[in-house]
Amino acid sequence: MWLADRRVRLASAWLLVLIVAVHHVRHGRAWMANEPTTPLHERRPNPGGHGHTQIDFGGQWVMGRMLVEGHGRELYHRQRQWEIVRAGYPISGETPVQREETLLPRHLRTHARTDDALDHDADRMMYWFMGKDSVQWKTVGSAAAAPLTAELNGNPFAAIARTQATATAVSPEIASEVETPAIGGPLYPPVHAFLYAPLGLLDPQDAYYLFQLLTIGFAILAARGLVILSGGWIWWPVAAAAILLYPGCRVSIDLGQNPTLSLCVAVWGWVLVMRKREWAGGALWGLFAFKPVWGLAFFLVPLVMGRWRVCVAMVGTGAGLAVLTLPVVGLHTWFDWFQVGAEAADLYNRSLNWINLSRDLQGIPRRFLHDFSKPEAERETPLAKAVAWGLWGIVFATTVLVYRVRADRTKVVGLGAAFLFLGAWLTCYRFMYYDVLLSIIGVSCLLAERERFLKPRTFRFEAPPSALGPRLRGFVNSFPLTVILGLFLLDNVLTGLTVEATVGVIGWGSTNTALDGSTIRSSPRLSADTSISYPWDTSLVILLWAWCGWRLLRGEDRIAPP
Secondary structure (H helix, E strand, C coil): CHHHCHHHHHHHHHHHHHHHHHHHHHHHHHCCCCCCCCCHHHCCCCCCCCHHHCHHHHHHHHHHHHHHCCCHHHCCEHHHHHHHHHHHCCHHHCCHHHHHCCCCCHHHCCCCCCHHHHCCHHHHHHHHCECCCCCCHHHHHHHHHHHHHHHHHCCHHHHHHHHHHHHHHCCHHHHHHHHCCCECECCCCHHHHHHHHHHHCCCHHHHHHHHHHHHHHHHHHHHHHHHHHCCCCCCHHHHHHHHHHCCCHHHHHHHCCCHHHHHHHHHHHHHHHHCCCHHHHHHHHHHHHHCHHHHHHHHHHHHHHCCHHHHHHHHHHHHHHHHHHHHHHCHHHHHHHHHHHHHHHHHHCCCHHHHHHECCCCHHHHHHHCCCCCCHHHCCCHHHHHHHHHHHHHHHHHHHHHHHHHCCCCCCCCHHHHHHHHHHHHCCCCCEHHHHHHHHHHHHHHHCCHHHHCCCEEEECCCCCCCCCCCCEEEECCHHHHHHHHHHHHHHHHHHHCCEEEEECHHHCEEEECCCCCEEEECCEEEEECCCCCCHHHHHHHHHHHHHHHHHHCCHHHCCCC
């Protein structure tokens, strides 16, 4: 049979990779594109996808563009960012609603139903950035526009008086305030700007399309490394398809985000460690200087293992990259970035949108402990902070203690390494739902011992009296394999379906009397769904991490494999 031919099966696997990759790229490029049913007033001049207008890719492109245009020392100056963003996202590329109805009073608008529909792409982008512009820009803007009112009111003397009044209002103090750099912008460090400088040479939409293709390439390259980490028994195309279908990959292509690049760095750095090239592996991991939260998270792995060469090379490379940026961006730019990061960390604790899209441990308790009906500034409480850090601390301490006491630290893959990688992923300070993809490196370490942990267990029912009679045999699937399959099912089926469920406790209900005398019976209810607003993927990773920890406590990492 032709399916028995290994070459046919290998070609079929690569065909599957091609189909999934084309689907993801087409889906990403169709995102926010003009549809046949899109009304004329909502159509953009360019019919392609407009995911580049979102902060996820747009913020990264702006960093690269700033560097390309020679503004390295102003990376986090909002005044300069406004120039770059307005030039990269011109009004001519927007919908007729954005172009034409922005200047109309509310009662004359025919298509815009909300003020949000009127926001220009550049204004929306700058709103998403950290930091705020000086309120005195309104005074300066009024002074600049005053001479233009002469033809509008037909009274030149009134125009002269208005010009004089507004010019007087712009005092030296106000002028000094608007000229002082307002610190803000994207969350990425200066190293990130150098990484994205080649994309900054292109306009944002072309750069967005190119990066989607690069994302697929990084996924396939990372898959080759996963094959090595898992012991070589998985075919390269199968690993590539697994990455493309794993939670976080598809949405990263839609958004133009970079978890596949981060995965490449993490996987191939550990492949080098596996091949006894620890200095090289640590140097490669030093590239996480472009995404420091993941550098700090994965630094836990060689640190707890006691692989000091990896640690030294990682820190040295990261510090070296930071030093190399100084001639272009200056030291003060790094301090500006620290200020932006501190503001983002505070907002992260209070923003409903960020908390819903986050997947880190600290965001989980805040979903239940925050009162989101309050203003953002009043949501964070000492209890929420204590519970959030307490949960993080429990996972961190458990990961370190269990690994150090029960794991075989000579192994770079297997049960102990999987537990440590999953723990490092869980204790990352802040990350979003597309970064779930990075947890697959822990899964690949576990796959290296598939015969021990991923093989289904069988059991027999009591045999019948007759030796020739039928025998019944049952199967129990591997727990980690069930969790891994759950991750694929969640991202590729359940998230798209958005399955909803509501649980009510009637016994805790109460009867309320309305103003008209009627009674209403109500009971407390808990609702949830499978959309991206809930961290089901993090919950599954926690289950896999806990299972690995339990097996370590049983001493199974020190037992010879079958």
